[in-house]
Amino acid sequence: NAGVTQTPKFRILKIGQSMTLQCTQDMNHNYMYWYRQDPGMGLKLIYYSVGAGITDKGEVPNGYNVSRSTTEDFPLRLELAAPSQTSVYFCASSSKQGALNQPQHFGDGTRLSIL
Amino acid sequence: AQSVTQPDIHITVSEGASLELRCNYSYGATPYLFWYVQSPGQGLQLLLKYFSGDTLVQGIKGFEAEFKRSQSSFNLRKPSVHWSDAAEYFCAVGRGANNLFFGTGTRLTVIP
Numbered sequence: 001n002a003g004v005t006q007t008p009k010f011r012i013l014k015i016g017q018s019m020t021l022q023c024t025q026d027m028n029h030n031y032m033y034w035y036r037q038d039p040g041m042g043l044k045l046i047y048y049s050v051g052a053g054i055t056d057k058g059e060v061p062n063g064y065n066v067s068r069s070t071t072e073d074f075p076l077r078l079e080l081a082a083p084s085q086t087s088v089y090f091c092a093s094s095s096k097q098g099a100l101n102q103p104q105h106f107g108d109g110t111r112l113s114i115l
Numbered sequence: 116a117q118s119v120t121q122p123d124i125h126i127t128v129s130e131g132a133s134l135e136l137r138c139n140y141s142y143g144a145t146p147y148l149f150w151y152v153q154s155p156g157q158g159l160q161l162l163l164k165y166f167s168g169d170t171l172v173q174g175i176k177g178f179e180a181e182f183k184r185s186q187s188s189f190n191l192r193k194p195s196v197h198w199s200d201a202a203e204y205f206c207a208v209g210r211g212a213n214n215l216f217f218g219t220g221t222r223l224t225v226i227p
Contacts, residue, residue: 004158042119042205042217043159058214090158104215106158 002026006091006107013081013114021076021110023091031094032074033058033104034066036087043090049074081114088112119208121218128196129226136191136221138206147209148189150180153220154202162204165189176200201225 007022025032030051035043045058049068063085065077074093078085088111092104120139128134140146147166151159163174170182180191189206203222207215 040124040219042207042219043215044217045214048214092158104159104161106160108156108158 004091004093004105004107006089006110008110009108010111011113013078013112015081015083015114017081018077018079019081019112021078021089021091021112023074023076023107024072025074025091025093025105026072027093027095027105028071029093029095029105030071032068033092033094034064034074034076035090035092036060036085037090037109038087046076046089078112083114086112086114119206119216119218121204121206121221123221124219125222125224127224127226130198131195134191134193134196134200134223136204136206136223138189138191138218139187140189140206140208141187142208146189148180148182149207149209149215150174150178150189150191151205151207151217152176152202153205159205162191196223196225198225198227 004025033048034046037043044060046064047058047066049055052068052071055066055068068074088109090109091107094104118141122137149164150162152162153159162178163172165172165182173179178193182189203220205220206218
């Protein structure tokens with residue numbers, strides 16, 4: 001049972017570099033989410049998607065972009081990395097029967113440091 | 116505005132002792148409430164959830180939580196803590212159609 005898979009697990013970037021955080025799920029879930037978790041804080045929603053081809057902003061979308069070309073994949077892109085984006089990033093998914101009526105399945109996270 | 120407050124940043128309990136983690140919410144409608152656990156280096160795992168009905172909900176790993184509308188609380192409890200319960204615990208409230216608003220978490224340390 002793979003569930004939600006995130007790659008890479010760790011990454012160090014220089015200021016101004018770009019990168020894509022990968023997320024894939026094998027549960028045929030329509031709903032997918034990207035969160036960031038800063039030290040001592042709860043998770044904050046960056047972007048979410050309710051299905052292939054549909055994305056929307058969450059609470060903290062600035063500096064990020066997403067795409068959803070398939071049901072399985074929901075990559076998160078940082079175009080110009082900034083120190084404020086140093087965080088742990090979590091991808092999550094929920095079943096198509098209603099996001100709040102189903103538990104969200106989380107990946108193990110990507111720890112990103114911007115230096 | 117909707118919010119979730121977990122007033123205890125860090126709690127230490129002895130193995131075998133009972134546990135209660137506090138969560139207070141502010142929400143204009145009937146809330147959807149969740150408790151998640153996060154072990155070090157891992158993602159979140161859902162412990163339990165409340166949408167409606169019986170205000171005492173049972174979850175996995177022997178946890179339970181009670182919804183008290185009059186106190187705007189959704190406290191997590193366990194009668195006897197195990198060393199493996201040491202982790203970070205997050206309370207969350209459903210906000211909007213596709214969003215969970217998380218509290219800042221409570222770190223649980225279990226001592227032998």
